[in-house]
Amino acid sequence: MITALLRRLGQTVFVLFGISALVFMVFFATPGADPTARIAGRNASPQTMEKVRKEYGFDRPLPVQYATMMKKLFITQDLASYVDRGELVVPEIARAAPVTVSLVCGAAVIWVVVSIAMGTVAAALKGTWIDRSLMMLGLVGISMPVFWLGQVTNLVTQSRYHDTWLFSWVPGLGYVPLTENPWGWFKALVIPWVVLAVMFIGIYSRVLRADLVALSGEDFMRTARAKGLSPTRVLLRHGLRTSLVTFVSLFGLDFAQLVGGGALLTEVVFGLPGVGRLTYQALTNLDLPLIMATVMYSAVFVVLANAVVDSVYLLLDPRVRDAR
Amino acid sequence: MHADTMPSPALPLLDVRNLCVSFPSGGRLIPIVENVSFTLAEQEILGLVGESGSGKSVTAMALMGLIDSPGVVITGSALFRGQELVGLPQKQLRRLRGRQIAMIFQDPMTAFTPVYTIGWQIDEQIRAHEKLSRKQARARTVQLLGEMGVPDPARTADRYPHQLSGGLRQRAMIAMALSCNPALLIADEPTTALDVTVQAQILDLIRNLRTSHGSSVLLITHDMGVVAETCDATLVLYSGRVAETGPTADVFARPGHPYTTALLASIPPLYGARPDRLPAIAGAPPAPLHRPAGCAFGPRCQFVHTPCLAAPPPALFAVGPSQAAACVLPAEGTPLPPRLTEGAVVTAPVSSQPPAQFSSPEAQS
Amino acid sequence: MTGSPSSPADQSSADPVAQTAHGPSGHANAKTMLRPTDTATAPLLSVRDLSKTYDLPRGQSLKAVDGISLDVMPGEVLGLVGESGCGKSTLGRCLLRLTDATSGQILFEGQDITRLSERALRPLRQRMQMVFQDSYASLNPRRRIGDLLAEPLKVHPGPDGRKRTPAVITGRLHDLMELVSLPVTALDRYPHEFSGGQRQRINIARALALSPRLVVADEPVSALDVSVQAQIVNLFADLQAQLGLTYVFVAHDLAVVRQISTRVAVMYLGAIVEIGETDDVLHHPAHPYTAALTQAVPRPEVGALRHPPLRGDIPSPVARPSGCRFHTRCPAVEDRCRTEEPTLQPVRSGHDVACHFPLAAN
Secondary structure (H helix, E strand, O other), X not given: OHHHHHHHHHHHHHHHHHHHHHHHHHHHOOOOOOHHHHHHOOOOOHHHHHHHHHHXXXXXXXXXXXXXXXXXXXXXXXXXXXXXXXXXXXXXXXXXXXXXXXXXXXXXXXXXXXXXXXXXXXXXXXXXXXXXXXXXXXXXXXXXXXXXXXXXXXXXXXHHOOOOOOOOOOOOOOOOOOOOOHHHHXXXXXHHHHHHHHHXXXXXXXXXXXXXXXXXXXXXXXXXXXXXXXXXXXXXXXXXXXXXXXXXXXXXXXXXXXXXXXXXXXXXXXXXXXXXXXXXXXXXXXXXXXXXXXXHHHHHHHHHHHXXXXXXXXXXXXXXXXXX | OOOOOOOOOOOXXXXXXXXEEEEEEOOXXXXXXXXXXXXXXXXXXXXXXXXXXXXXXXXXXXXXXXXXXXXXXXXXXXXEOOEEOOOOOHHHHHHHEOOOEEEEOOOHHHHOOOOOOHHHHHHHHXXXXXXXXXXXXXXXXXXXXXXXXXXXXXXXXXXXXXXXXXXXXXXXXXXXXXXOOOOEEEEEOOOOOOOHHHHHHHHHHHHHHHHHOOOEEEEEEOOHHHHHHHOXXXXXXXXXXXXXXXXXXXXXHOOOOHXXXXXXXXXXXXXXXXXXXXXXXXXXXXXXXXXXXXXXXXXXXXXXXXXXXXXXXXXXXXXXXXXXXXXXXXXXXXXXXXXXXXXXXXXXXXXXXXXXXXXXXXXOO | OOOOOOOHHHHHOOOHHHHHOOOOOOOOOHHHHXXXXXXXXXXXXXXXXXXXXXXXXXXXXXXXXXXEXXXXXXXXXXXXXXXXXXXXXXXXXXXXXXXXXXXXXXXXXXXXXXXXXXXXXXXXXXXXXXXXXXXXXXXXXXXXXXXXXXXXXXXOOOOOOOOOOHHHHXXXXXXXXXXXXXOHHHHHOOHHHOOHHHHHXXXXXXXXXXXXXXXXXXXXXXXXXXXXXXXXXXXXXXXXXXXXXXEEEEOOOHHHHHHHOOEEEEEEOOEEEEEEEHHHHHHOOOOHHHHHHHHHOOOOOOOOOEOOOOOOOOOOHHHOOXXXXXXXXXXXXXXXXXXXXXXXXXXXXXXXXXXXXXXXXX
């Protein structure tokens, strides 16, 4: 077990190294472009240029440059954005991360619960009109772009019907920290949660239904029925429990990429100052230190989430447990 | 000992009459099983033999009420202890399944849910039918596994299906099937996925069930050897219809249907003279859609003549006290000659093995 | 010899003494009389100390084939029997270099092919072919039978060293169809249009397209129904006689192997435990495993002798027992068997066994 964990940790570090090296190469070691000028920003004075060159070691060999960058990112954490008047990058991400995590976790709870319910009910009632309408609904959810849905809900809840009893509770766009005002946090996020979850509900419920229907032809499902179990028990304890293995692997990756900044559109539409929006800003301003930092942040999350998915796998599937 | 199995004065455990199972295909109903009838007495082992597509598994699934493909039509009658199974609502069927009628399947690897321990799955069946605590259920599970010859049953109960060998898995499967002491065990190719030495163990176990647990067994197999060694009575299916039925000893000694004869002849002998060529049956069984109007075996039969080809297919004709064949030959007064078997020249290997035992009661009756 | 037709009464109340006494000519057969040791010709295929090890996670390894040596004479049929995990299929694949052996030597027509490059092997491949168990999986479902069969003929040059002309290929395809008793019209159809038996005929035709000398057949009839199985076994026998082929016939069904084989090698956990003439091995086994195996085969006969089955399961090939690999299940195990591994030693002429205490011939 310990060796497995250590091996896993080693893999994680290796993957992070690979990603960071790749990103570094793309942004800082591209031939023909001087990273100094890019970091310092447009129309920077020669003094600033010189300072940046010194600070990042751009006058020294590439490995040293890379090491300096990593040191500033992870150890001294004093990587600063010149475009943004010397704003420190790491604390900036630390401020944005809770917003994104709040958004994505809430949405994840909604989409997991709703899609499991929808998928299971549809599989149980396979071929009926309930099955067909649930799957239709799922398809509608997948087809609606999140920014469009967000804008429409904003239009409805913020302006058009804001004064009716139905939506008068909806606060203005923006984020309220959980620690300051839990109820305000909830009110500010509940609509973004639903909007973000809609597409995933569509995908997950359809995938789960397909998986459950495929499983119903399996020998063990036949055994479970031959044992005289109720259809509900056969579906939930034998079918759904086995389907969860697929479900979890899908979920882990989606969740990770959202926390890593993939919820960008939702964050922009609802004015939430999360990591996605930060990344977006960094890219529009070509703010190299910030890009470097957000990419690393997102990589860390994807790799971590993968590790978590793998361990949940071990919990869910005894066959995987023994294969290690 | 077989003579009393068919016209038994007591009610048979299972009495199947004219069972038909049809599946819809291309706007038509295709009969997969046609007019299958048989009876199974208490503590009897009946072998349902046939090649792939003969409808043997479909028959079993129909009895268990496990066929749920849309549009399937099941007609006829199947009385289990006087209760009609055909058309029984799922809710009542469920109470029978697992408790009165249990089933084991061909591949014990895929027949267990992979994510639960063997013990959990056996406990589940016990607790589905009887009000027992987890502890009581587990105690019975462990006891059953022990009875089925599983070494270290308490530890094995905590293991997952993939951690056991094929033989152990099938023993666990049988333990699960017997957990509520069913009157009828349907075994669908229970040894096909196993190696011969393990198959011999499992067949031994199944043979002993009727004395140890008082169970009747409906054994579905394609292997004539397994039938000969295990079953009291035999039902030969061909293309969804009964070709021949009777006590196993009679069917193997004097097959009444040319298909049975040809099938037995096409099995290469392990002992005795080695034929230069095997007497193979030409062609392949017909697809249900292209089943001939007359005798389904007609096109492959060496004795085929005009009466065989006309509809309806030949009815079962008594060729012995309790043996019947669906063939026109005995009705025409030209029954098949008795089978020549390797028994006449059998050379049993003599070795330093423990002395040969005649564990088969049939052999001496 | 089948003896006189026995009455049904004889069947069900068979006298045990009559069953144990075997007819002296009960296992006589013209084919078995020809022993490889009697022929002066060199072996077509020779295997020396062949091993195949698979590496598993956690530093474990699986010795699927464990130091096997054997000779296959031209024109003979060597049956490889054993239960799952005994390595018979792996050995079959190693013989044709479809799987590369870990160590040891394979000589085909006297030439060492163990380490030959794929390129150098190609001309030899024409003379050694394989037939697999799954008749459907081995045929590309999107291609017509004619195209499937023509492919090897197009790839390999003809016997004169030049490319075959379309006319030559068509002629050959027609010959092949006739060999395996399929109509010529089959060439224009797709694999799914055939039954399992017919597909296996097609597979055999494909294996024979380049007129090989050696055919390794891996469980070629296991997936077929009994009535169809007999047809294919007959086809194998007919082709062997007609074309003078040499087979290595891998199967778990002893009766099928007996029907077709000149000699039989019994494998257990990666090694040959007994090898010799078919009926000598199957009717007078010297190894307790062979004895148990033959006794465990269910025979289509009511009242046949039934022996107590072998106890226990086949051990995992990953954790092979020490000493004799069979000692954990052997009914006659002694202390020596647990520590000392027996090697193949002749018990009779042309009959070798790997057992410290071979069973006496009766």
